Amino acid sequence: MDFFANMITGFSVALEPMNLAFCFIGVFIGTLIGVLPGIGPVGTMAILLPVTYGISPTTAIIMLSGIYYGAQYGGSTTSILVGIPGEAASVITTIDGYQMALQGRAGPALGIAAFGSFIAGTIGIVGLQLLAPPLVSVALRFGPPEYFSLMILGLVILTYLAQKSMAKALMMAGVGIFIGTIGLDTMTGMPRFTMGIPELLDGIGIAPLAMGLFGISEILLNVEHRIKHEIVTTELKHLLPSRKDWGEAIGPILRSSVVGFFLGILPGGGAVLASFVTYGMEKRLSKTPEKFGKGAIAGVAAPESANNAAAQGAFIPLLTLGIPANVVMGMLLGALMIHNIIPGPMMIKEHPDLFWGVIASMYVGNVMLLILNLPLIGLWVKLLRVPYSILFPMILFICLLGGYVINNSVVDLYLMLFFGVAGYLMRKFDYEPAPLVLAYVLSSLLENALRQSLILSGGSLAIFVSRPISAGCLILAMLMLASSILPRIRDRRKMLVEQAEETA
Amino acid sequence: MNADRWSSLFWFALGAAGIYASARLGVGHTGEPGSGFVPLTASAFVCLMALLVFLQSFERGQARSLSALWKGVYWRRSLAVGAITLAYILALETLGFFLIGFLLLVITMKGLEGLGWKKTLIISISTLVVSYVVFKVLLKATLPVGILGF
Numbered sequence: 001m002d003f004f005a006n007m008i009t010g011f012s013v014a015l016e017p018m019n020l021a022f023c024f025i026g027v028f029i030g031t032l033i034g035v036l037p038g039i040g041p042v043g044t045m046a047i048l049l050p051v052t053y054g055i056s057p058t059t060a061i062i063m064l065s066g067i068y069y070g071a072q073y074g075g076s077t078t079s080i081l082v083g084i085p086g087e088a089a090s091v092i093t094t095i096d097g098y099q100m101a102l103q104g105r106a107g108p109a110l111g112i113a114a115f116g117s118f119i120a121g122t123i124g125i126v127g128l129q130l131l132a133p134p135l136v137s138v139a140l141r142f143g144p145p146e147y148f149s150l151m152i153l154g155l156v157i158l159t160y161l162a163q164k165s166m167a168k169a170l171m172m173a174g175v176g177i178f179i180g181t182i183g184l185d186t187m188t189g190m191p192r193f194t195m196g197i198p199e200l201l202d203g204i205g206i207a208p209l210a211m212g213l214f215g216i217s218e219i220l221l222n223v224e225h226r227i228k229h230e231i232v233t234t235e236l237k238h239l240l241p242s243r244k245d246w247g248e249a250i251g252p253i254l255r256s257s258v259v260g261f262f263l264g265i266l267p268g269g270g271a272v273l274a275s276f277v278t279y280g281m282e283k284r285l286s287k288t289p290e291k292f293g294k295g296a297i298a299g300v301a302a303p304e305s306a307n308n309a310a311a312q313g314a315f316i317p318l319l320t321l322g323i324p325a326n327v328v329m330g331m332l333l334g335a336l337m338i339h340n341i342i343p344g345p346m347m348i349k350e351h352p353d354l355f356w357g358v359i360a361s362m363y364v365g366n367v368m369l370l371i372l373n374l375p376l377i378g379l380w381v382k383l384l385r386v387p388y389s390i391l392f393p394m395i396l397f398i399c400l401l402g403g404y405v406i407n408n409s410v411v412d413l414y415l416m417l418f419f420g421v422a423g424y425l426m427r428k429f430d431y432e433p434a435p436l437v438l439a440y441v442l443s444s445l446l447e448n449a450l451r452q453s454l455i456l457s458g459g460s461l462a463i464f465v466s467r468p469i470s471a472g473c474l475i476l477a478m479l480m481l482a483s484s485i486l487p488r489i490r491d492r493r494k495m496l497v498e499q500a501e502e503t504a
Numbered sequence: 505m506n507a508d509r510w511s512s513l514f515w516f517a518l519g520a521a522g523i524y525a526s527a528r529l530g531v532g533h534t535g536e537p538g539s540g541f542v543p544l545t546a547s548a549f550v551c552l553m554a555l556l557v558f559l560q561s562f563e564r565g566q567a568r569s570l571s572a573l574w575k576g577v578y579w580r581r582s583l584a585v586g587a588i589t590l591a592y593i594l595a596l597e598t599l600g601f602f603l604i605g606f607l608l609l610v611i612t613m614k615g616l617e618g619l620g621w622k623k624t625l626i627i628s629i630s631t632l633v634v635s636y637v638v639f640k641v642l643l644k645a646t647l648p649v650g651i652l653g654f
Contacts, residue, residue, distance in 0.1 A: 054643040167560065171515060171553035177546040178522055185539040192529060192539055216589070223585050223616075224577035389617035393609050394631050396585070400592055401605070401635055405645040413593040421586060428573045429511040447542040459535030 006356045007129075013357030014364050019062050022055065026063035027365045030070020031372050034090070035078050035380045036391065041071040042437070043218055045331040046210035047395070049338070050402040057339035058354045062361040064335055068328050069121060069311045069362065072271055073369045076113035076304050077380050080106055089271035089307035092279045096292065096299030103295050111239040112249050112297055113304040114373040120257035120305035121366040124312025127261045128319075129359055132348070135320040139345035142321065144456065145463050148449035149473035150323060151442050156477040157266060158326065158438055164430040166484045172426075176436035179204055180443020187451060199411040206334035207406050208415040209440060213433040215399045216420025219392050221427055239374055241297070249301035252282045260306030264313025270326040274310035275303035312362065318343055319355060323442070327434045330441035507568045508561035516554035522547030584616055600650020605632050 013019060033044045045064050052060035075090030080097035093113065100109040142150075159169035182193045183203030194200040241249065259281065260274035282302040283292045292299050314325040322344030324330040336343050341351060348355045373380075403416045423433050439446075457463035465471045523544055532538030592608050599607070609628035613619045619627075639645040 050645070051638075051643060054645070165557065165560070167553050167556040171550050171557065174519075174546045174550040174553060175515075178543050178550070181543045181546070188539050190529065190539045192543065193525060220582040220585055223581040224579055226578070389619060390613065390623075390627060392585075393612035393617075394627070396589065396612065397605055397608055397631060398635065400589065400596075400608070401601070401639060401647075404596065405639055405643075405647070408646050408648075410593055410596060413596070417586070417589055417593060420589070424582065429507055431511070443542075450542065451537045454534050454537055459533060461534065 002133075003129075006352070007360060009352055010356030010358075010360030011363075013058060013353050014062070014360035018055075019059050019357065019361060020364065022059045022063040023066050023361045023365050024368055026066020027070035027073075027368050027372065030067040030072075031074035031369065031380065032383065033067070034071035034074020034076075035383055036386075040214065040218075041068050042210065042327055042331060042434075043214035044071075045328065045335075046207060047215055047399055047402050049207045049210075049331070049335060050406045052335050053338065053406065057336060057341050057351075058357050060335055060339065061332060061354065061358050062365075064332055065315070065358060065362065066365045068332075069308060069365065070369055072304075072307045072311050073114065073117050073373050074380065075307075076117070076300070077110060077373070077377070078384065080109045080113065080300070081381065082384060089275050089310075090303070091272070092275045092303040093300055095279075096294070096296050099293070099295035100297070100300065105295065107239045108241045108245050108297065109300050110377055111241045111374065112245060112253075112301050114239075114370060115241070116249065116253045116256075116301045116305040117308040117373075118366055118370045119253050120260060120309040121312060121362070121369075123254075123257040124261045124264070124309035125359060125362045125366070127309075128312050128315055128362075131265075132316055132320050132355075132359075135316060136345045136348050139321045142345070142469070143467075144449040144452040145467050145470040146473070147321075147323070148446060148453055149464055149470040149477075150321065151446050151449065153473040153477045154317075154323060154325065155435065155439055155442070156480050159435050160480045160484060164432065168431050169435045172431055172433070172436040173439040176439025176441075177443045177446065179209070179436070180440045181447065186444065186448065197411065199407070199409055204415060204440075205406065205412060206331070206338075206437075206441065208403055208412045209419050210331060210334075210437055211399050211403055212416040212419025212421075213423035213426075213437060215395065216416060217423025217427060217433070219396055219399075220420060220424040222388060223392060239377065245297050249297050252278075252298040252302040253305045255285075256282065256302040256306040257309040260309035261313040263306070264310030264325070265316045266325065270314050270328070271307035271310040274306040278302045278306035315358075319347065319358075320345060322347070322445070324438065327438045327441075330438045333441055506561055507570050507573055508557055510570055512554045512558035512561065516551055516558070519547045519550035519554055522550065581616065585612070588612060588616075596650075597648045598650055600652050601636070601647040602632060603650060603652055605635070 014023065029044060029048070030041065033041060044067055048064070048067070052064065055063075072089055076093050076097065079090040079093040080101050083094055083098040083101075097109045097113070100106065155173045156170075159166055159173055180203070182200060184191055184201055191201055256274075256278035259278050260271075263274040263277060264270055266273075279292075279299060279302050282298050283289050286292065286296070286298060288296070314329055317323045317325045318329045318333060322333070322342060324333045333343060341347070341354070399416065400413060403413050404410065406412055426433055426436075453463050454461075463470075464474060526540035526544035526547055529540030529543070530538035531540045531544055588608060588611055592604055595604050606628055609631060610624055613624040613627065614621065636647070640647055
């Protein structure tokens with residue numbers, strides 16, 4: 001009964017005109033930035049954070065979530081038609097999707113990507129809906145040591161999956177924690193590292209930090225290259241896959257949806273990991289693995305389904321534990337905190353309208369996305385023709401405008417430019433900004449959990465290993481760190497990363 | 505010197521500065537951690553990882569040199585965008601939202617990208633109008649008026 005009562009609550013919120021409108025704006029922008037290479041969901045969410053100041057937290061999260069899962073849909077269009085991934089989670093789709101387009105089968109490739117995304121998205125939402133409430137009751141048993149250890153595990157997993165060097169990614173996590181401590185110490189009220197700048201007493205805002213590291217730095221890197229896109233086809237026929245196509249794709253869609261969903265729940269995991277793992281899994285399971293890489297429809301169906309299911313799964317740690325599984329969820333956490341809402345086990349009781357409203361909006365958003373990505377596919381193909389020389393001045397202007405209106409202060413803009421240049425240099429030197437931003441978001445939670453744990457234990461570090469959940473998380477984190485040092489496993493990890501890069 | 509060696513030295517210095525500044529805040533002890541406890545731990549961790557990257561930079565056979573990072577790219581364009589952004593921030597409150605926004609869009613589209621005047625003006629003006637409607641009219645945000653007075 002609860003299930004239906006909760007969904008009625010959810011849909012009554014999601015179907016409010018304002019929420020419907022912002023859900024549409026979210027999925028529309030998500031598809032748009034998924035289609036356009038050069039700007040990802042994190043950058044876009046950062047740019048749009050100021051917009052959320054003027055709307056209710058539920059509406060804000062509905063819109064920001066829409067951007068995230070919408071980008072998973074849109075990313076496939078560019079991967080298939082241009083051979084360049086529009087979004088990181090669509091990298092693997094490029095292999096078979098682009099081959100299908102070259103063979104004149106762009107229509108079925110786009111069609112199966114959209115249908116697969118829809119089916120997986122729906123499976124993911126059902127999973128989220130069913131798993132979140134029982135996990136909340138488990139999460140209520142978590143104390144500061146468990147939270148601390150789980151956050152450490154999340155950061156280690158994220159750095160373990162780093163594209164480049166793990167040492168560099170861990171270093172960035174350290175820098176992120178340090179940046180998160182700037183401002184007033186919440187426990188003692190002492191100002192830290194403010195350098196006499198009054199604007200820094202409240203700390204460095206997530207918007208200038210993320211806009212700089214993801215928005216401005218991406219522009220600075222992209223303008224160094226003359227970006228030109230060669231679209232394979234503009235005439236799209238037979239978007240509805242044939243019975244044979246469905247026969248080959250339905251198994252991979254269903255399997256990848258389930259696997260993708262669970263990989264999405266993992267702290268540090270997410271859509272990118274899910275798409276890579278399921279592609280490999282389907283290739284192994286296939287009766288005709290030789291077709292993979294040469295235009296196999298299962299090679300499009302599997303990663304596109306997995307990345308959408310993972311996008312839904314990633315909401316579980318945030319909504320139940322208050323811990324973001326990846327940097328996109330970190331942005332959502334930031335947006336909730338702006339509205340003084342702390343996600344976690346109590347949120348489902350304190351803000352049921354937000355909790356169930358966001359989940360119900362995903363059903364609505366998924367239907368909107370199916371319409372946007374099938375009948376309106378021609379619109380996105382036309383958008384692919386908009387040159388970067390027009391796009392980047394507009395993105396830059398919106399970043400600068402959005403950065404200013406948060407506090408009506410140019411200090412935020414200087415910070416944004418500073419982090420933009422820092423992000424540009426970091427990427428040049430192969431330091432990834434994602435662990436920095438996630439660690440920054442977790443910093444205050446991590447610090448409070450650590451200090452509370454130590455005060456509870458009277459200064460004994462044994463508190464982290466004497467409690468089973470906490471000890472389990474730390475052991476897992478240690479094993480992952482150790483495995484990255486052991487030469488055999490390190491070489492295997494390196495090989496996987498190189499394969500991914502070659503694919504990209 | 506290769507790029508990783510340079511960058512690791514930079515991060516090590518930054519981590520060391522972090523340790524110094526955190527220690528001045530008061531570290532406390534494990535029973536009662538002070539304000540500097542977590543930032544000091546984070547800074548020490550940054551130093552440790554920087555040291556690791558520094559040592560790893562000797563292992564690799566094909567390490568990139570510093571100059572290779574900017575080879576074959578139009579780095580002057582990035583520099584120009586950075587300078588334009590700085591000029592925008594400096595002049596924003598004096599010139600106001602419309603004037604400085606218009607200048608930013610025109611300079612980047614016409615000056616940097618070489619678009620035609622017609623296209624530049626149409627896109628610039630429509631971007632300004634749409635962003636004004638979204639931020640000022642719909643979201644009731646305060647935009648700097650500057651010398652134009654609106």
